Amino acid sequence: MIDLGRNYMCGITGYTGINQAGPILLEGLRRLEYRGYDSAGIAIQSESKKDEAGENGGDNTSCTLKMLKATGKVSHLADKFEAEPDFKGVCGIGHTRWATHGVPSDTNAHPHLSADGKFAVVHNGIIENFADIRAELQKYGIEFKSETDTEVIVQLLAYNYKGNFKKALMKTIARLTGSYAIGVISDEHPGTIFAAKQASPLIIGIGIGENYFASDITALVSNTKNVIDLDDGEVAEITPDEVKVFDHTGKEIDKEIRHINWDIASAEKSGYEHFMMKEIMEQPHALKATIEPRVKDETIVFDEIKGLDMKKFNRVHITACGSAYHAGCVGRAIIESLCKIQVEAEVASELRYRDPVMDEKTLVIVISQSGETADTIAAMKECKYKGATVLAIVNVVGSSIAKLADYCIYTWAGPEIAVATTKGYTTQVALLAMFAVWAAGELKTISHGAYTSMVIDIMHLPERAQRALDLNTKVKKMADKYYDNQSLFFIGRNMDYAVALEGSLKLKEISYLHSEAYAAGELKHGTIALIEPGRLVVALCCYEKLFEKTVSNIQQVKARGAEVLAVAHEGNRSIFQEADDVLLVPQTDPLLVPVIEIIPLQLFAYYVAKKNGCDIDKPKNLAKSVTVE
Numbered sequence: 001m002i003d004l005g006r007n008y009m010c011g012i013t014g015y016t017g018i019n020q021a022g023p024i025l026l027e028g029l030r031r032l033e034y035r036g037y038d039s040a041g042i043a044i045q046s047e048s049k050k051d052e053a054g055e056n057g058g059d060n061t062s063c064t065l066k067m068l069k070a071t072g073k074v075s076h077l078a079d080k081f082e083a084e085p086d087f088k089g090v091c092g093i094g095h096t097r098w099a100t101h102g103v104p105s106d107t108n109a110h111p112h113l114s115a116d117g118k119f120a121v122v123h124n125g126i127i128e129n130f131a132d133i134r135a136e137l138q139k140y141g142i143e144f145k146s147e148t149d150t151e152v153i154v155q156l157l158a159y160n161y162k163g164n165f166k167k168a169l170m171k172t173i174a175r176l177t178g179s180y181a182i183g184v185i186s187d188e189h190p191g192t193i194f195a196a197k198q199a200s201p202l203i204i205g206i207g208i209g210e211n212y213f214a215s216d217i218t219a220l221v222s223n224t225k226n227v228i229d230l231d232d233g234e235v236a237e238i239t240p241d242e243v244k245v246f247d248h249t250g251k252e253i254d255k256e257i258r259h260i261n262w263d264i265a266s267a268e269k270s271g272y273e274h275f276m277m278k279e280i281m282e283q284p285h286a287l288k289a290t291i292e293p294r295v296k297d298e299t300i301v302f303d304e305i306k307g308l309d310m311k312k313f314n315r316v317h318i319t320a321c322g323s324a325y326h327a328g329c330v331g332r333a334i335i336e337s338l339c340k341i342q343v344e345a346e347v348a349s350e351l352r353y354r355d356p357v358m359d360e361k362t363l364v365i366v367i368s369q370s371g372e373t374a375d376t377i378a379a380m381k382e383c384k385y386k387g388a389t390v391l392a393i394v395n396v397v398g399s400s401i402a403k404l405a406d407y408c409i410y411t412w413a414g415p416e417i418a419v420a421t422t423k424g425y426t427t428q429v430a431l432l433a434m435f436a437v438w439a440a441g442e443l444k445t446i447s448h449g450a451y452t453s454m455v456i457d458i459m460h461l462p463e464r465a466q467r468a469l470d471l472n473t474k475v476k477k478m479a480d481k482y483y484d485n486q487s488l489f490f491i492g493r494n495m496d497y498a499v500a501l502e503g504s505l506k507l508k509e510i511s512y513l514h515s516e517a518y519a520a521g522e523l524k525h526g527t528i529a530l531i532e533p534g535r536l537v538v539a540l541c542c543y544e545k546l547f548e549k550t551v552s553n554i555q556q557v558k559a560r561g562a563e564v565l566a567v568a569h570e571g572n573r574s575i576f577q578e579a580d581d582v583l584l585v586p587q588t589d590p591l592l593v594p595v596i597e598i599i600p601l602q603l604f605a606y607y608v609a610k611k612n613g614c615d616i617d618k619p620k621n622l623a624k625s626v627t628v629e
């Protein structure tokens with residue numbers, strides 16, 4: 001599997017120099033707000049004091065570590081800072097947290113302090129072996145305060161520390177598996193920050209008599225435009241006058257200083273013009289974050305749903321809104337196909353008022369990126385009232401839906417800022433596929449060979465998503481050709497139809513063009529009357545079992561003058577005879593097609609909206625989280 005890392009959750013920053021660190025750290029955190037977060041915190045080395053014993057690795061002074069944390073906005077943290085006039089120091093670290101392990105709270109917010117108060121750490125990433133390290137340290141009597149994976153880093157560091165900061169840190173990171181970008185300060189090393197990186201982003205900002213680090217350029221750009229990119233496995237020792245970088249063996253290495261010329265706005269979007277495009281491009285990373293931690297030795301492991309007994313249920317009901325519902329339509333097909341159990345999918349705004357027939361033998365799956373959608377919450381309450389067990393698939397940790405559900409699996413897609421969901425949807429579909437394979441294993445409705453083959457295909461999704469992005473550089477050209485169609489159709493069969501629903505919604509919501517998704521075979525029962533010369537029909541042709549059938553529908557619309565833009569698998573030659581234009585995606589298991597097939601359609605919607613001058617990230621009349629009925 002390609003190593004894509006998880007580079008979007010949380011933001012970290014640090015400063016060491018001659019100025020007060022507090023305001024600089026808070027400004028850095030404000031700049032990182034766009035990444036999405038639910039709590040924030042800073043730690044500083046306050047006033048130095050004389051170290052009489054002179055035991056501190058060459059330094060003859062030490063200091064006290066002070067911390068401030070706040071759930072919610074950076075502005076809350078800034079208020080706390082204003083109320084603490086003694087919170088003074090010229091070296092510190094800061095963090096915006098987007099919860100993954102443990103709910104958003106002051107205790108779980110970073111920085112985390114070692115039990116002896118000697119070290120403070122900020123961390124972006126996920127430590128996969130945190131449970132083992134935690135158990136081991138607890139045996140030595142070390143007490144943990146938070147529910148986070150991060151706290152093991154600082155506790156292990158304090159445990160390993162015998163007077164040499166760098167040595168202790170190198171020993172600590174050698175034990176970690178997963179992803180991390182960390183910044184650490186110690187009470188015994190005034191003015192020094194150590195930073196380390198593995199599969200999460202970290203850059204160092206070079207100033208004059210002051211230096212910085214951060215998750216990305218945004219937090220640094222107003223202070224310096226000279227940066228060093230830390231690479232995986234490297235460790236940096238940052239002091240006001242110097243930055244030393246070491247490789248994983250501890251040997252000092254030379255690093256190039258890069259000059260950047262981004263302004264703040266382009267830095268927030270990693271150079272992309274819109275968050276939507278950034279999030280489309282993040283999908284391989286997001287899928288990896290969703291999938292990889294849940295596959296062990298070609299087996300799907302859901303620690304989150306231990307105790308969920310699939311044998312108890314005789315039916316599954318999926319409910320959600322908008323794109324999440326479209327993900328549910330895909331989920332219905334996958335679960336039915338693999339688990340041989342009756343599955344229905346229904347929009348939550350209908351289900352909540354329908355008096356549905358369900359009982360304790362019903363498993364209800366609710367899907368929501370935000371975890372706050374009012375209709376979905378109401379529907380799940382209704383289902384719970386009827387005795388059903390509710391499993392939620394949610395992106396935002398600690399959200400209302402996550403809390404209300406009996407079981408919750410997080411997509412871990414990272415914060416999604418653009419109103420139109422992209423990585424939210426693909427990670428939901430990937431998780432539903434994983435759930436279906438897991439459940440089929442529990443129910444013994446899948447052979448060992450089929451199970452393993454599905455798991456392998458699921459593990460390949462991140463790189464196939466990347467391939468779909470790489471293959472579709474010409475989508476912009478298609479958008480330039482078709483952008484002024486005022487009304488169009490998306491057609492497909494089976495999985496392709498489910499993707500048509502999402503492709504059509506994506507186009508509608510950001511480009512304001514009228515578009516409808518139709519089951520390809522249904523077109524001739526009335527809607528074909530609307531097909532006229534020049535009408536664009538987007539034909540989804542990746543579900544190969546029914547390819548010939550979809551081709552007949554393409555021929556029917558072409559005979560009436562429609563232009564056809566098809567989406568098909570690489571290697572499908574015959575589609576070029578049928579369609580006017582073709583977008584290609586890589587092959588995958590038929591049940592996983594939607595994760596890949598939607599990608600060119602997201603790009604198509606994006607470029608059409610751009611050509612039409614629409615406000616892509618904030619389309620008119622829409623909100624990211626629909627908390628009203």
Ligand code: AGP
Binds near residue numbers: 626
């Ligand atoms: C998707 O692009 C839409 N903005 C919208 O349909 C969304 O999927 C729907 O409102 C559900 O939101 P949720 O996933 O946060 O519950």
